[in-house]
Amino acid sequence: MSETSVQDQTPLQGRPTSATAAPEWPLWEVFVRAKAGLDHKHCGSLHAADAPMAVQLAREVYTRRQEGTSVWVVRSSDITASDPGDKAMYFDPMEDKVYRHPTFYELPEAVNHM
Amino acid sequence: MNAAAELPRLHITPPVQYVLRLADTCLIHAQRLAEWCGHGPVLEEDIALTNMALDLVGQARALLTLAGQMAAAPGGPAWDEDQLAFLRSEFQFFNLTLVEQPLRRSSAHAPGGDFADTVLRNFLVSSWLKQLWQALAASSTSMLADIAGKAVKEARYQQRHNADWVVRLGDGNEESARRMAAALLRAWPFVAEMFAHDGVDDAAVAQGLGPARQSLRAACMDEVGPVLAAAGLQAPADSPFVSTGTLGRHSEHMGFILAEMQSVQRQFPGGRW
Numbered sequence: 001m002s003e004t005s006v007q008d009q010t011p012l013q014g015r016p017t018s019a020t021a022a023p024e025w026p027l028w029e030v031f032v033r034a035k036a037g038l039d040h041k042h043c044g045s046l047h048a049a050d051a052p053m054a055v056q057l058a059r060e061v062y063t064r065r066q067e068g069t070s071v072w073v074v075r076s077s078d079i080t081a082s083d084p085g086d087k088a089m090y091f092d093p094m095e096d097k098v099y100r101h102p103t104f105y106e107l108p109e110a111v112n113h114m
Numbered sequence: 115m116n117a118a119a120e121l122p123r124l125h126i127t128p129p130v131q132y133v134l135r136l137a138d139t140c141l142i143h144a145q146r147l148a149e150w151c152g153h154g155p156v157l158e159e160d161i162a163l164t165n166m167a168l169d170l171v172g173q174a175r176a177l178l179t180l181a182g183q184m185a186a187a188p189g190g191p192a193w194d195e196d197q198l199a200f201l202r203s204e205f206q207f208f209n210l211t212l213v214e215q216p217l218r219r220s221s222a223h224a225p226g227g228d229f230a231d232t233v234l235r236n237f238l239v240s241s242w243l244k245q246l247w248q249a250l251a252a253s254s255t256s257m258l259a260d261i262a263g264k265a266v267k268e269a270r271y272q273q274r275h276n277a278d279w280v281v282r283l284g285d286g287n288e289e290s291a292r293r294m295a296a297a298l299l300r301a302w303p304f305v306a307e308m309f310a311h312d313g314v315d316d317a318a319v320a321q322g323l324g325p326a327r328q329s330l331r332a333a334c335m336d337e338v339g340p341v342l343a344a345a346g347l348q349a350p351a352d353s354p355f356v357s358t359g360t361l362g363r364h365s366e367h368m369g370f371i372l373a374e375m376q377s378v379q380r381q382f383p384g385g386r387w
Contacts, residue, residue, distance in 0.1 A: 025156070046158050049282070056275055060162035 128317035137177030138209035200379035211357035254322030284345025
């Protein structure tokens with residue numbers, strides 16, 4: 001028989017055989033724009049060898065159901081994030097400053113649709 | 115109930131065979147790619163391979179529907195896409211022999227499971243399909259022109275995605291270059307059939323259905339050549355061998371892939387889910 005059965009006996013070549021053999025491709029964050037005029041929104045991440053591959057694979061993984069018209073990718077390591085440990089210091093002081101919301105103004109009729 | 119028993123005789127005229135050549139190439143190529151589902155080298159490419167297979171299934175469905183209508187007597191019953199896919203015999207399939215060759219699984223001719231074979235075949239077939247779809251956009255059969263208009267975008271993307279891999283691997287490290295070169299040696303004998311010429315091509319040209327395969331060669335090779343060169347690959351010299359899947363005479367692998375693909379319909383004729 002020239003073709004082996006469904007359960008292949010030999011390990012496939014070029015395929016990681018365990019989690020530890022996973023490719024060491026860098027991680028990329030993917031941003032997809034749903035339609036013209038809207039912002040690109042973060043929708044997930046993926047592994048790719050370089051930027052062009054990341055764009056292609058983002059198209060494959062994150063736009064399969066017509067989610068997008070444009071894709072951005074950014075190396076995850078290029079993103080500088082705030083430290084979760086600073087959360088209290090950074091964000092809690094804003095809790096009692098409701099006057100920063102523009103909810104105390106009467107809007108004229110002409111701008112009713114703000 | 116046996117749906118097969120009620121089917122009209124299938125009259126495969128040259129124009130019908132012309133459409134089936136394309137339909138079956140898409141269908142069998144998709145079936146081979148689908149064997150990668152859940153087995154891709156990385157998760158992202160696994161999804162990409164399945165996306166490509168689904169593009170091809172969509173193209174095959176539309177083409178099989180068209181072929182069924184063309185094969186029916188005026189006003190008579192027609193074979194539908196499922197019947198054509200799952201109830202025809204091996205000699206009634208007319209796909210390129212290249213696409214029925216094993217990909218993921220091993221055979222006497224190939225180790226199987228080598229990603230190099232997959233990206234190279236995808237690249238060759240999508241380059242060919244792209245030229246064919248472009249020409250078919252001007253088909254005198256409006257349904258075929260419509261199918262081509264949609265499919266050409268899919269072929270264009272598949273060509274780019276796989277050309278990228280061919281160059282990455284061919285121009286990669288020593289091991290990947292060796293494997294790409296071996297994959298090219300395995301695939302190349304089947305390329306001649308993509309540009310072969312016979313009475314079916316003549317009939318298609320005569321009624322404005324579509325181009326002769328021969329006429330696609332120059333444009334196709336103009337795109338394949340530079341990619342192979344960028345990958346550091348050398349196409350083997352042409353040989354007199356021309357495979358004959360498009361004539362209904364297949365390699366030894368065709369029976370196995372049909373047996374698997376058709377087993378459910380054969381076991382439960384007319385079954386739906």
